[in-house]
Amino acid sequence: MEFTSDNLTFVIVTFKSKKVIYDCLNSLPKDYHKIIIENSSDKELKKELEQNYDKTEVVLSNNIGMGAGNNLGIVKSNTQYVYVLNPDVVLKSDTILNINNSISKLENFAILSPMSDNPLYPNYRGNSDEIIKNNNKSISNVEEIDGYSMIINKDCFEDNIFFDEKFFMYLENVDLCLRAKKNGGKLYIVMNSKVRHLGAKAVDDKYSEEIELSRNWHWMWSRFYFNKKHRGIIVSFLLGLISLLGNLIKYTICLFTFNKKINIYRMRTLGTFNALLGKQSWYRPEIN
Numbered sequence: 001m002e003f004t005s006d007n008l009t010f011v012i013v014t015f016k017s018k019k020v021i022y023d024c025l026n027s028l029p030k031d032y033h034k035i036i037i038e039n040s041s042d043k044e045l046k047k048e049l050e051q052n053y054d055k056t057e058v059v060l061s062n063n064i065g066m067g068a069g070n071n072l073g074i075v076k077s078n079t080q081y082v083y084v085l086n087p088d089v090v091l092k093s094d095t096i097l098n099i100n101n102s103i104s105k106l107e108n109f110a111i112l113s114p115m116s117d118n119p120l121y122p123n124y125r126g127n128s129d130e131i132i133k134n135n136n137k138s139i140s141n142v143e144e145i146d147g148y149s150m151i152i153n154k155d156c157f158e159d160n161i162f163f164d165e166k167f168f169m170y171l172e173n174v175d176l177c178l179r180a181k182k183n184g185g186k187l188y189i190v191m192n193s194k195v196r197h198l199g200a201k202a203v204d205d206k207y208s209e210e211i212e213l214s215r216n217w218h219w220m221w222s223r224f225y226f227n228k229k230h231r232g233i234i235v236s237f238l239l240g241l242i243s244l245l246g247n248l249i250k251y252t253i254c255l256f257t258f259n260k261k262i263n264i265y266r267m268r269t270l271g272t273f274n275a276l277l278g279k280q281s282w283y284r285p286e287i288n
Contacts, residue, residue, distance in 0.1 A: 001107070002100040008081045010252070011073030013066055015039040016203045016287065017087040026054050027091040035076055037061055037069040040287075063284055066147070067163030067172040074162050075146060080155060086148035088198040092117070098193035099151075102138035110156040110185025113149045113176060114141075115248035121199065123149060124189045133240045138192045145175025145187055149195050156185045164229075168281040170222040172288040201267070207287050211268045220271030221281050234259070237276065244272045 010028055013161070014021055014036055028034060034056045038046055046058035059076070061069065069076060072084045095114050103112070118125040126142035150173065152162065157180070163172045177187055203211050228236035245270040252260035271283070 003081060003096060003151070005029070005033070007079050008032060008083055009073075009077035009079045010034040010083045010085060011037070011070060011077065011168060012039045012085050012087050013069035013073070014087045014202070015040060015046075015063060016037055016042075016207055018042070018045055019204045020088045020198065021045075021049070024085065025049070025056070025263050026265075029096060030054060033057075033077070034260055035059065035073040035078070039063045039065075039069055050096070065165065067147060067167050067169075068165040071160075071162050074152065074154065079155075080153065082152050082154060084147070086152045086197070086202050088146055088201040089196075090196045092194050094263050095193050095195060098138075102190045102192060103188075105279060106139065106188070108153070108156075108186070109116050109188050110180035110183075111145055111151055111207050112151050112188040112190060113145050114190050114195045116146075116149075116193040117196050121197070123195075123197065124187075136201035140189050140191055140192060142187050142189050143181075144174055144177045145189065146220055147176075150176075155183075156180060156183065158183075159269060166225060166281060167222050168283075169218045171226045172222075175229065201244055210285045213263055214283060216264050216267040217271035217283045218281060220268045220281075221275045224272060224275035225281070240272055240276050244269065244276065246278070247272060 007199065012021070012024065012034065014118065018164040025034065032055065034050060034053065036058045038058050038282055039061050041060045041062060045265055046060055049056055049058050057076075059072065064072070066148060071083050074084070091114075099112075099114060103153065113123060123146040124142040126140070154160075162176065164175050167175065180187065224236055224240045225241070227239055247265050251265035253259070254265055275283070
């Protein structure tokens with residue numbers, strides 16, 4: 001098998017991502033279709049991108065989150081395979097070529113990805129012995145792939161159920177990998193194909209403070225919901241209560257020591273508290 005413009009579509013979810021989206025799009029093959037879900041409803045950005053990039057469709061949306069945004073793009077695509085990318089990811093000139101050379105004899109998969117070019121921050125998790133053993137091979141079976149770069153085989157997911165939209169951000173990719181494996185799907189990393197991920201740069205830096213608060217709220221909420229979904233209600237509540245207590249203590253210490261991290265621990269406390277109450281992942285960053 002191999003990927004071509006007839007069977008692979010790129011899907012990118014953006015939110016105040018004008019600073020990085022051009023580098024991302026410039027790195028993609030021009031003859032492949034691209035669907036961008038623009039979660040900050042930037043009409044000017046939509047106009048610019050559709051005018052300057054062939055085979056590019058920009059869908060304006062409210063801030064529905066990464067999982068829901070990816071799902072919207074996946075469902076709108078007309079190809080069997082969809083390459084989900086964060087806007088702060090850049091492909092190398094030979095990324096797709098090396099993937100195709102490596103998977104020529106691969107019969108089937110659920111999710112695969114090229115490898116991060118930064119060895120300090122691998123974009124996969126798995127049995128370390130297996131990774132070392134297969135290091136000289138071009139493709140390796142892994143347990144989990146990070147969500148910023150995922151090629152998804154739509155045929156492996158029944159009823160168009162891909163990312164769990166209850167996650168606003170964080171752990172939706174881990175949940176997807178677990179569900180794929182439970183259904184017998186295989187996850188692969190292509191070892192000799194690379195991408196560059198800037199990391200936490202998908203949103204313009206001028207919004208960094210508010211985005212950081214949002215990340216901390218949602219990280220705690222998502223941890224609780226993930227544990228509840230995959231480890232059960234008792235384990236999730238026990239871990240949630242421990243987390244709530246720990247963040248409350250840190251918040252109190254910051255309050256009396258005038259530590260700048262006070263708002264971080266406030267958001268972590270609130271994220272955990274809302275999850276324990278069974279509330280949805282409702283918090284959104286206050287960005288105009």
